[in-house]
Amino acid sequence: MPSFHPKGSVIAALDVGSSKIACFIGRIRDENGNIDVIGVGHQASQGIKAGTVVDLDLAESAIRQSVHTAEKMAADVTKGYPLREVIVNVPAIHTRSHLMNMNVQIMGQAITDNDIRRAMAKAQSQIMAPESELIHTIPTSYRIDGHDGIQEPRGLYGQNLDVDIHIVTGASAPLRNIAGCIQASHLDITALCAAPYASGLACLVDDEMDMGCVVVDMGGGTTGIAIFYGKEMIFTDSVPVGGQHVTNDIAKGLTTSIQAAERMKALYGSAIATSTDDKDLIDVHPLGEEDPIQPNHIPRSYLVSIIAPRLEETLELVRAKIADSGLSHVAGRRVVLTGGASQIPGLRELAQKYLEKQVRLGRPLRLPGLADSVSGPAFSTTAGLLHYVTERADEMPAEIMASVEDATLWERVKLWLRENW
Ligand SMILES: Nc1ncnc2c1ncn2[C@@H]1O[C@H](COP(=O)(O)OP(=O)(O)OP(=O)(O)O)[C@@H](O)[C@H]1O
Ligand SMILES: [Mg+2]
Known part of the structure; x- marks a missing residue:
């Protein structure tokens, strides 16, 4: 699987849970996306109940403390530079799954990455609703001209491509509150990931x-x-x-x-x-x-x-x-x-x-060298957030919108014709 971060780059995960807030700082070890954990901080949650912020100041200070502990531990490697960006979990309670099927016309050509992205972008635009944020857009299976079981459609020829797409949305208001606490600690959120998804990436x-x-x-x-x-x-x-x-x-x-x-x-x-x-x-x-x-x-x-x-x-x-x-x-x-x-x-x-x-x-399973106190099941989501960003960045909605090829006028017309005729 591709790593979207070059070897040596530093990434950080912030797991805001109802019992504890945990921060893992990792460094990408190699091109395969293997990660060394270089900093860990965690502490009991405050100001958060069942995934919802109930006291902004308390939550912010708990987040700040756990990030600070991880930063201090990583200081040898990061030369003391403060963290600027984190990947954050979306508490399961605030997410919703939408299972969709999108059809794109291929017109006898070979399927490209862009065709799949078009399907994803189309699904995203249909699901957008007020008070909800896109979290994941995941193509889960493909059919070409009605044929099932296509594992890798790219490069195959066909007329019609059907893509099953799993979109995960999150409730805006609670997410905005969590984001507010994080931003108050001078951190940018690079990605959001549904908590059970991250846990699966770490444990399976x-x-x-x-x-x-x-x-x-x-x-x-x-x-x-x-x-x-x-x-x-x-x-x-x-x-x-x-x-x-x-x-x-x-x-x-x-x-x-x-x-x-x-x-x-x-x-x-x-x-x-x-x-x-x-x-x-x-x-x-x-x-x-x-x-x-x-x-x-x-x-x-x-x-x-x-x-x-x-x-x-x-x-x-x-x-x-x-x-x-x-x-x-x-x-x-x-x-x-x-x-x-x-x-x-x-x-x-x-x-x-x-x-x-x-x-x-x-x-x-996949973060060797974690201390015993932070390698247990309570830290599955935290660990998985690091894997998410190295292995699944192509499922982030913003990446999809940004990477659907910005076609020239003539290509746009062709696309429009493909889609609508
Ligand atoms: N040894 C143990 N035996 C039983 N339960 C335990 C043990 N250690 C921790 N727990 C329980 O695990 C729960 C906390 O789990 P975890 O750290 O995964 O929650 P969280 O991620 O903060 O919460 P959430 O995911 O709901 O937002 C607490 O209710 C705690 O009592
Ligand atoms: Mg949790």
């Missing part, structure tokens, strides 16, 4: 991406879904539930603080009950009680009985979204589960049951 192996796979990214406030087939993302959606809902349920159910609930979830939580759960006792410090010597004791099974229904509900919603897409059969039998909340023990088995597919846990 080639065969999964090719033969069909569903990525389920369980984050703090949302669970993102992306379906891949034929090496492309063919659908994305989300459900507004994530790990924070589980934590809140625990805090309410045991009348304890959010921090204590979070700790209990990570230390003793499980998605499915085991036979020893009744015998294992856990200390619970009731809310407002200062005295740590007098905790309540509850059996672990009680904790599991709070966690499991929320996870089951989340998986049921994910199952329904996949079914509603009408693409479940195309997605095949494989699910890759990632995101911070995927780490709860037993979730893989539970997901297998609810989604009726083969489930594996995913984490960034």
